[in-house]
Amino acid sequence: MDQLRSKHQQISSYIIHTQEEEIKRIALELHEGVGQNLYSILTGLQFIESGANEPFMKNYVREMSQLIEKTIQEIRLLSVELHPPTLTTLGLLSAMKSYIKLYTSTFGILVDLESTGEEKEIPEKTSITVFRVCQEALANIAKYADTCHVKMNFIWFEDILKITINDYGKGFRPEEHDENNPSSGLAAMKERMLLTGGQCNISSKIGEGTCIELSLPLLNRE
Known part of the structure; x- marks a missing residue:
């Protein structure tokens, strides 16, 4: 049974790592490929606008320039999110x-982040995994919690990092959500943390909000 669990974790780890590499490639292409091409088009339109004589043509080109500027900004934001x-x-x-900062500007939800203790270096692969879990937690808050304030704490110990996320929203009944269902976002969060050797605990009460607690071992990491 332990061997089967270990094999499952190896396969899950490989799939997640492969997905992250592809996400990283797409983010880079959006920023340095598509974004740069749009910037070149924007520069060209601005040059055309400066040489246009007809007022209606100037206005049209200006509107197109503004649209492209907005698109460039959206691509940059998407790249950062990825x-x-x-x-x-x-x-x-x-x-x-x-x-x-991006999350607050997008959803209008203030996230109060505090860090206590001495920050430790974490391998990139592990950092990405924990980041995705936090990202999923914040996405769920934006979708379901009906709140405007979130409290996030990073607590650095010598051998462990603890992260807590409290949303003070409307909450839910955990027993009505199958956290063992592989398609569940809650199950995915727990699975990702298990792959790092850590844990993800989720508690919630109607009217009081949801608390997510992550723990990540820090010692003897390669």
Whole structure:
């Protein structure tokens, strides 16, 4: 049974890693490929606008330029959401702070993030996994919690990182959600944390909100 569980975890880990590599590639292509091409088109339109004589033509080109500018911004935001550059360069905590700014501007939900203790270095693969779990938790809050305030804590111990996310929203009855169903978002969060050697615990009460607690071992990590 243990061998079967270990094999399942290896397969899940491989699938998730492969998915993340593809997401990273798409994010890079959006930012450096599509985004740069649109920027070149924008520059061309601005040049045409400066040489246009007819007022209606100037207005038309300006409107097209504004539309492309908006599209460029949306692509940049999508690229960051898919794979924040800071996740690789600055680590999990900085990536989370960067994502929260995007999250708040998109959904209008204020996320109060606090970090206590000395931040530890986490391997990129593990950081991505934990980031995805936090991202899924925040996405669920935006969809279901009916709240405007979230409290997130990073607590760094010598051998473990604990993350808590409290939404103070309308809550739900955990017994009515099958967390063992593989298609469930809650099950996916728990599965991802198990692959890191960590845990994900979810508790909720109607009218009081939902609390998600993540724990990640930090010692002896390769």
